[in-house]
Amino acid sequence: MATSPVKEFLRTHFMSEKCYNEFFVNLHFMHVPCLTIVLSKTVGFWIMLDTLIAQLPQVLKIMRRGSAAGLSLTAVLLQLYAISCPVVYCMANNFPRFAWGERLFTLVQTAVIGFLILHYRGDTLKGLMFLLAYSGIMFLLGSYATAAVVSTMQASSVTALVASKVIQAGTNYSNGSTGQLSSISVFLVWASSLALIFVSLQDTGRSLNTLAHILSACLSCILLGQLFCYRKSSSAGKQKIE
Secondary structure, eight states: OOOOHHHHHHHHHTOOHHHHHHHHTSOOTTOHHHHHHHHHHHHHHHHHHHHHHTTHHHHHHHHHHTOOTTOOHHHHHHHHHHHHHHHHHHHHTTOOGGGTTTHHHHHHHHHHHHHHHHHHTTOHHHHHHHHHHHHHHHHHHHHHOOHHHHHHHHHHHHHHHHHHHHHHHHHHHHHTSOTTOOHHHHHHHHHHHHHHHHHHHHHHSSOHHHHHHHHHHHHHHHHHHHHHHHHHHHHHHHHHHO
């Protein structure tokens, strides 16, 4: 008898034949080992999806509004550094391209955000020079960086990501507005932080890396809260004026 497309998809990407039978034949939906496997697979797919599209809504919002107001260039540069570190690590260690190629999408999107911030500030030439300089530095680091430099960058990437969120949250607070910050991008990054916490707990248990991911998720919650609060206060202000 031919296998149904749904069953084939689930067995190929999310679970083994044994787990499929436990869930859909024996109707044992609380089978813990199988639930753990399915959750791990789902989290892995989510992290990959987030890597591909997380910053795209932010790029589109800036271009649609023709403004990058409220976005901290320092925060974006720190975020770019945090994303670049794993790429440099993979390049320096000659990992196969398929193992890290999807990270290039986030890297390119974040670099474009940095360029757009400079462009809409009237510094288009600086933006182009930034892209050129960044490309050159990435090539040099990936090709010639020493093992000590690569390891240090990899170890500092999560710290840089946390710092970028602190700076953006501080900028929002100072401005009393989130400006052109994309709520979709912030939500996707927050969801990815939760997925990374799960992966970190599975791999290393309670470690400093796990704590850093928890802190990153908490800061993403703060950014989401700011988006909600400032948008609500802005809407209330408009209604009062009308």
